[in-house]
Amino acid sequence: MLEAALKAQLASYLERITQPVEITASLDDTQASRDMQALLRDVADSSRLITITETRGGPHRTPSFMIHRPGHSTGPRFAGLPMGHEFTSLVLALLQVGGYPPKVEQALLDQIRALDGDFEFEVYVSLTCHNCPDVVQALNLMAVQNPRIKATMIEGGLFQDEVKERQIMGVPTVFLNGTMFGSGRMTVEEIVAKIDSKSGEREAAKMAAKEPFDVLIVGGGPAGAAAAVYAARKGIRTGIASERFGGQVLDTLGIENFISIKETEGPRFALALEEHVRHYDVDIMNLQRAKALVPHADENMVEVQLENGASLRSRTVILSTGARWRNINVPGEQEYKNKGVAYCPHCDGPLFKGKRVAVIGGGNSGVEAAIDLAGIVGHVTLIEFDTKLRADAVLQRKLQSLPNVTVILNAQTTEITGDGQKVTGLHYKDRATDEIKQVPLEGIFVQIGLVPNTDWLKGTIELSRYGEIVVDAKGQTSMPGVFAAGDATTVPYKQIIIAAGDGAKAALSAFDHLIRTTAPA
Template identity: 85%
Template sequence: MLDANMKAQLAAYLERMTQPVEIVASLDDTPASADMQALLEDIAEASARITVTETRGGPQRTPSFQINRPGETTGPRFAGLPMGHEFTSLVLALLQVGGYPPKVEQALLEQIRALDGDFDFEVYVSLTCHNCPDVVQALNLMAVQNPRIRATMIEGGLFQQEIEERRIMGVPTVFLNGTFFGSGRMSLEEIVAKVDSSAGEREAKKLSAKEPFDVLIVGGGPAGAAAAVYAARKGIRTGIASERFGGQVLDTLGIENFISVKETEGPKFALALEEHVRHYDVDIMNLQRAKALRPGALVEVELESGATLKAKTVILTTGARWRNINVPGEQELKNKGVAYCPHCDGPLYKGKRVAVIGGGNSGVEAAIDLAGIVRHVTLIEFDTKLRADEVLQRKLRSLPNVEVIVNAQTTAITGTDKVDGLTVRDRAGGEEKRVELEGVFVQIGLVPNTEWLKGTLELSRHGEIVVDAKGQTSVPNVFAAGDCTTVPFKQIVIAAGDGAKAALAAFDHLIRN
C-alpha cells in the first residue's frame, strides 16, 4: 500500500511513540478491505510497538479499524482508508495513542478531560477535502484525552449509503450521538466550546479583565498575522482577536504565488502564520467575533461573546468571505447541494450533475476540477463572456462533459430537502430555462467582513474600509489592512504587506502621541 519513501517516513515518525498500540480491524472480502489490510501491515512493520488484530464482520462499519491503548476500546476509529489528506490524521492518532503529547495548550487539554458526559462523534469526510483533517484530528485528540469521547472518521465515498440516508451534501459533516452537530471547518477550540456550554461565559469574563493593549488586531489572516509580528517586534503590548486564525487562507487549496514559497496548501500556510505569531509575545484570542467598534482615547472592541477589549490603537484585518448569489433556495439548501468549495465537496457528487456559477478564474478552475469527477458540469456566467485566463478557458473548452452558458442570470435554486435544479434567465431575450442537477457550486468572488462597522467609520460602496497610504481609517487610532480595505488586488502577499505597513503606522502613531 505504501511506497518505500512513505514507509521510511512513517517509521521515523513512529519512533516518537513511547507506549504500545493495538489496532483492531473489522474486515471482509471486498477490495477496500484488502487495501486496508495492506495498509495496516505496512503500519505494523513500521513500529515494533504496534500490533494488529483482524476480525471479520461484526457490529462495526466494514472496513474500519480502531487505534487503542492495550486493554482499552475507546480510541479513534477510521471507517474507510485514511489516505490523501487524512494520512496525517492517521499518523497523529497513532502517535497520540502511543504516548506522544499533542501540541495543544495545557488548559485546553484539561478542559477536554473534564468534559462530563458521553460523546460519540462521527465525522464524514472526502479524502480530497483540505478542511476535513482539522476536524478529524481535533475529534481524535479528544477521544485520546477523554475515555468518554469516541470519534469515528467515515469516508463518504466508501460509505455512500450513509451519505444518502443522512442527506450529507458537504464535508466535513459531524454527528454527535446520532444528531447533526455541525459542518465545515471547525477547530479543536470551536468543538470544545460547543460541547462545554459554560466555556463562553468564562472566557468572556477573562477577556474583559485584560489590560488595554498598545495594538489590538482584529482578524487572524495573513494581514493580521503580519501586523502582529511587526507590532510585537517593536516591544509593545500586542493582542490579536480572531474568529479563526488563518481566515480565508484556510479555505484555499493551492498557493503557488507567495514569493519565496514555491508551493503550499492553505491550511499549512495558516498553521505557519500562527506558529510565526506565537514565536513572539502576542496575546492570541481565538474564536472571537467582533461585534462593535467604539472610538475614543482608548478604542473599545465589543465581541459577540460579550467581552470588551481596549487598546490605544486598533488594526482591522477582518478579511473577506465567499459572495452569495442571494437567490431563493441558496440559504435554505446550503450544505444540501449548495456548496462553495469544489475541492472539499466535489467527490460527494461523483457521477452526478452540477452547476458552477461564475466565469472568473475560480469558477473555471472549479468546473475543470469537477469535470473529472461528476457526470456533467454546467458553467453559468452573468457576463457576455468568460473572464478567466485564456489558458483556463482553452482547458475548459476541451472537456466533453462541460456546457457553458453566458449572459445568464441565476434566478433560483430549487429543491425541498436537497438541490434538484436551478433556473437561469437569458439576459438578452429574457427567457427562463430550468437546469436539472444535484449540486451548485458558487464561485462569484468575495465580500468584505465589515458589516459590523457600518456607521462607525468610512466604507466604500462595496463595503470596504477606506484607508490612506499608511492604512489609517477615518477614525483616529484605528488602522486597517488586507482584503477588507480599499487596497486593490486581493492577494495573500499584498495583505501581508499591508498588515506590516499598518503595524508600523500604528507604532509611529503611538510614539508621536
C-alpha cells in the same frame, strides 16, 4: 500497500511512540478490507510497539479499525482507508495513543478531560478534502484525552449508502450522538467550546480583565498575522483577536504565487502564519467575533466589543477581518446550503461523482472550479452573468477542451430548486430574451467572488459602497488610531501577499501614531 519511501518516513515518525498501541480491525472479504489489512500490516511493521487484532464483521462499520491502548476499549476509529489528506490523521492518532503529547495548550487538554457527558462523534470526509483532516484530528485528539468521547472518521466514497441516507452534500460533516452537529472546517477549540456550555462565560470574564493593549489586531489572516509580527517586534503590548486564525487562507487549496514559497496549501500556510506569530510575545485570542468598535471614555483609547460580551481596550486598533464567499442571494440558496449548494469544489466535488453540477461564475475561480469538477462529475454547466468569461485565456482554452462542460453566457441565476431535502436544479434568465430556463442539477458551486467582513463596522468608520474599509496610503481609517489592512479594505487586488504587506504597513503606522500621541505602556 505503502511505497518504500512512505513506509520509511512512517517508521521514522513512529519512533516517537513510547507506549504499546493496539489496532483492532473489523474486516470482511471485500477489496476495501484487503487494502485496509495491507495498510495496517505496513503500519505494524513500522513499530515494534504496534500490534493488530483482526475480527470478521462485528457491530462496527466494515471495513474499519480502532486505535487504542491495550486493555482499553476506546480510541479513534477510521471507517475507510485514511489515505490522501487523511494519512496525517492516521499518523497523529498513532502517535497520541502511543504517548506522544499533542501540540495544544495544557488548559485545553484539561478542559477536554473535564467534559461531563458521553459524546459520540461521526465525521464524514472525502480523501481529497483539505479541511477534513483538521476536524478528524481535532475529534481524534478529544477521543484520546477523554474515554467518554468517541470519534469515527467515515470515508464518504466508501460508505455511500450512509451518505445518501443522511443526505450529506458537503464535507466535512459531523454528527454528534446521531444528530447533525456541524459542517465545514472546525478546530478543536471550536468543537470544545460548542459542547462545553460554560466555556463562553469563563472566556469572557478572562478577556474582560485584560490590561489595555498598545496594538489590538482584529482578524487573524495574512494581514493580521503580519501586523502582529511587526507590532510585537517593536516591543509594544500586542494582541490579536480572530474568529479563526488563518482566515480565508484555510479555505484555499493551492498557493503558488507567494514569493519565496514555490507552492503550498492553504491550511499549511495558515499554520505557518500562526507559528510565526506565536514566536513573539503576542496575546492570541482565537474564536473571538467582534461585535462593535467604539471610542472609549479615554480619548486615547479605542474599545472593541466582542460577541461573547467581553470588551478589549487598546491605544490603536488594526482591522484585518478579511472577506468571505459572496452569496448569489436567490431563493433556495440558504435552504440548500450543504444540501447541494457548495462553495468549495476541492472539498465537496468528490461527493458529486458522476452527477450533474453547475458552477456559477466565469472568473478565474469559477473556470478553475469547472475544470477541476469536470474530472470528477458527470457534467458541468458553467453559468456566467456577463456576455463573456472573465477568466485568464489559458484557463478558458482548457475549459473549452473538455467534452463534459457546457458554458451558458449572459445568464442570470434566479432560483435554486429542490425537493425539500436536496438540490434538483436551478432557474436562470436569458438576459438577451428575458426567457426563464431550467437546468436539472444535483449540485451547485457558487464562485462569484468575495464580500468584506465589515457589517459590524457600519456607522462607525467610513466604508465604500462595496462595504470595504476606506484607508489612506498608510492604512489609516476615518477614526484616529484605527488602521486597516487586507481584503476588507479599499486596497485593490485581493491577494495574500498584498494583504501581508498591508498588515506590516498598518503595524508601522500604528506604532508611528503611538510615539506621536502617547507613550507606549
